[in-house]
Amino acid sequence: MTNSINKSLYIHIPFCEHLCPYCDFTKLFYLPKFSKPYLESLFKEIDSYKLSDLETIYIGGGTPTSLSDEEFESLLKKVSPLLKIGGEFTCEANVENLTKEKLSLMASYSVNRLSIGIQSTHDERLAEIGRFHSFKKAQEVIQLACEIGFKNINVDLMYGFPNQNIDEVISDVKNIIALNTEHVSIYSLIVSPGTLFFNKNIKEQNSDESRRFYDTILSLMREAGFERYEISNFSKPGYESRHNLVYWHNQEYCGVGLGASGYLNNVRYTNTKSLKKYLQGQYIDEKEELTPQLLEEDYLLTHLRLKDGFSLDEYRELFHVKFDEKYSKLISSLNKNKYAIITPKSFYLTDDGLMIMDAILLDFYKLL
Ligand code: SF4
Structure with missing residues (x-):
């Protein structure tokens, strides 16, 4: 992987302040004794690629904003110079730790797109799914981000929770639309093996109910001027996620961090999920060279979305x-x-x- 890379970079920050019972992402409790060596190893991994003039950078997780202000600034300082002028620089954030300080740091290091996990606009539901914020706090954080100058904000919403009815879905979507963000990602609850929800035998919604909810979501979002440009993603005109379109157009990108995956020089790779190995610099766990058949499968898988x-x-x-x-x-x-x-x-x-x-x-x- 020696060619210089100037398309897209994904950076995985695996730390979270709390672990949500439905989550199957690669994540760890935030502890400074892990986060400091993690960032050191991450920076070495970033340096191992020839990255410059990137069209898009995406910091995801986990929860990037669970890092301390000092750690967060060191990360932004490291990657911000890799972005080309006019590039898209997204950072994911959780409502509970998206402070004024973090927002100001992002603005001063060229982050120009935020992706905020709201998930529900009902406080009882948020508590039930292990989120520690209220919808009021989410509204305040978005207001603050707009005041600081962010003009491209995505929010994540989930549906398909146990015992959820159509009225709750309608009010969630209306509340989300009222936030007036440029982009909304809407996902149904998936109960994956290994999660607490799975161990508690919580069931996903049946497909008829799910279809009814999704039809309602689609028509409300379209009435509000959003276009569904990808199966789960809605944007106002001109605000499609440039970074995610790289994945959905099956184009190559570099992925760094614990459990991250990437696609470079016709090889798909996945990084180790073991923190121990990652800290020792054993980054890549699996590599697969794409045959013409796999390439065609991936092309259909990504483009049909x-x-x-x-x-x-x-x-x-x-x-x-x-x-x-x-x-x-x-x-x-x-x-x-x-x-x-x-x-x-x-x-x-x-x-x-x-x-x-x-x-x-x-x-x-x-x-x-
Ligand atoms: S905050 Fe996000 S990444 Fe962390 S546990 Fe919850 S859903 Fe998973």
């Missing part, structure tokens, strides 16, 4: 095959059932198709 799907010309250039000919039978069946649309230039899934994207992908994979 997008409202615009993909260009048929690009598909032919990349895979030396005409998509509409190779998959003609499947395409006409999807088209007949209103799950997908093919035009002379592109192929994309409809709202109905996006709801069953996993099944559609499997049908394509069988024909690869």
